[in-house]
Amino acid sequence: xxxxxxxxxxxxxxxxxxxxxxxxxxxxxxxxxxxxxxxxxxxxxxxxxxxxxxxxxxxxxxxxxxxxxxxxxxxxxxxxxxxxxxxxxxxxxxxxxxxxxxxxxxxxxxxxxxxxxxxxxxxxxxxxxxxxxxxxxxxxxxxxxxxxxxxxxxxxxxxxxxxxxxxxxxxxxxxxxxxxxxxxxxxxxxxxxxxxxxxxxxxxxxxxxxxxxxxxxxxxxxxxxxxxxxxxxxxxxxxxxxxxxxxxxxxxx
Numbered sequence: 001x002x003x004x005x006x007x008x009x010x011x012x013x014x015x016x017x018x019x020x021x022x023x024x025x026x027x028x029x030x031x032x033x034x035x036x037x038x039x040x041x042x043x044x045x046x047x048x049x050x051x052x053x054x055x056x057x058x059x060x061x062x063x064x065x066x067x068x069x070x071x072x073x074x075x076x077x078x079x080x081x082x083x084x085x086x087x088x089x090x091x092x093x094x095x096x097x098x099x100x101x102x103x104x105x106x107x108x109x110x111x112x113x114x115x116x117x118x119x120x121x122x123x124x125x126x127x128x129x130x131x132x133x134x135x136x137x138x139x140x141x142x143x144x145x146x147x148x149x150x151x152x153x154x155x156x157x158x159x160x161x162x163x164x165x166x167x168x169x170x171x172x173x174x175x176x177x178x179x180x181x182x183x184x185x186x187x188x189x190x191x192x193x194x195x196x197x198x199x200x201x202x203x204x205x206x207x208x209x210x211x212x213x214x215x216x217x218x219x220x221x222x223x224x225x226x227x228x229x230x231x232x233x234x235x236x237x238x239x240x241x242x243x244x245x246x247x248x249x250x251x252x253x
Contacts, residue, residue, distance in 0.1 A: 040064060043099075043107035043130070045091075045121055047074040050136060050156050051110035056081050066099055091117065093124050102128040109151070112136040122149050172250055174236055182243050185213070190235040192253045200227040208249040210241030 042058050044051050047069035055067045059081035066084040069075050075085045088095045101107060107130045111118040115138060122135045126149055135151040137143035143153040166176060176186040194202060204210050215225040216236040231237070239246060 041066070041104045043101045043104040043125075044068070044110060045101075045107065045125070046110035046136075047071065047078060048110060050112075051108070052078055054108060054110065066101055066104060068096075068099055068101075091121050091124065093127065096124055096128060101125065102130065104130055106130070106132040106134065108134040108136070110136050112138040112142075112156075115142050118142070119145055119149070122146055122151050126150050172253070179240075183240065184243055184246060185238060185240045186246055186250075187216075187236055187238045188250060188253075190231045190233075190237055194231045194237075194253050195233060196230060198228050198230045199225065202231075204239065204249065208241070209245045210239045210249055212237055213240050214238035 041064045043066045044055050044058075045068050047055070047067060051067070051069070052074070055065050055078045058065050064084070065082045066086070067075065067078050067082050068086040068088050070088060070091075072087045075087045079085050084100065086099045088099070096102070107125045109118060109121050109125065111121060118135060118137075119142075122133060125133050133149075133151040135146040135149075135153055137146055137153050137155055138157075143155065146153050163176070172189045172191060174187040174189055176184050178184050199212055199215070204212055212225075214221050214223045214237070215229060215231075216222070216238070217232065217234070221238075239249070241249075
């Protein structure tokens with residue numbers, strides 16, 4: 001094994017991967033001693049914008065993350081968020097095992113553009129026995145193949161397009177979360193008929209069949225609001241209900 005210093009980091013090179021981690025390590029510890037073999041450990045394969053953002057989000061939440069990519073520059077870019085950042089020249093079962101990927105509770109494969117590599121990697125991760133495998137898909141056909149392999153499929157680009165489309169169609173929509181079975185949570189800017197009215201007066205549950213679950217005022221979100229709270233300019237409200245009923249509410253306010 002050849003060892004070289006890159007800035008303040010030490011990189012241990014050994015085919016088929018390169019492990020980059022801090023130069024200092026406690027004496028007598030193995031490189032994977034700190035990784036938990038549990039649902040609290042996550043793997044991210046592919047460090048494009050989507051994968052890198054995922055690594056940072058999980059790390060900021062205090063989760064342990066193994067991150068891998070073939071591009072050394074991308075691996076170095078996430079070194080501030082995880083000690084377990086690897087460059088893998090060739091994705092194969094042996095290389096993934098060396099990184100400790102089999103110890104993760106969830107592994108997300110963020111390789112949507114190279115469909116063949118995406119499918120192969122999903123097969124390998126599933127074979128390692130990882131309980132929860134998430135794979136990014138570039139198309140519906142790609143997604144169907146990944147589902148057949150046992151992966152949960154996500155379509156980041158399509159989801160973002162839908163999100164932007166909804167915001168363009170509804171000028172009041174700030175954000176939304178689809179829960180399935182035609183149910184959504186939407187964060188909507190208060191305006192029109194809502195201004196100057198209280199939660200009780202509007203009675204959205206009776207009139208539209210939707211429920212108010214949070215009120216935001218002056219950048220503070222309140223989930224224990226009073227029914228007598230009066231909506232003001234600049235407020236937003238989070239509601240939950242069937243898509244059609246929320247659509248009707250948005251059109252009429």
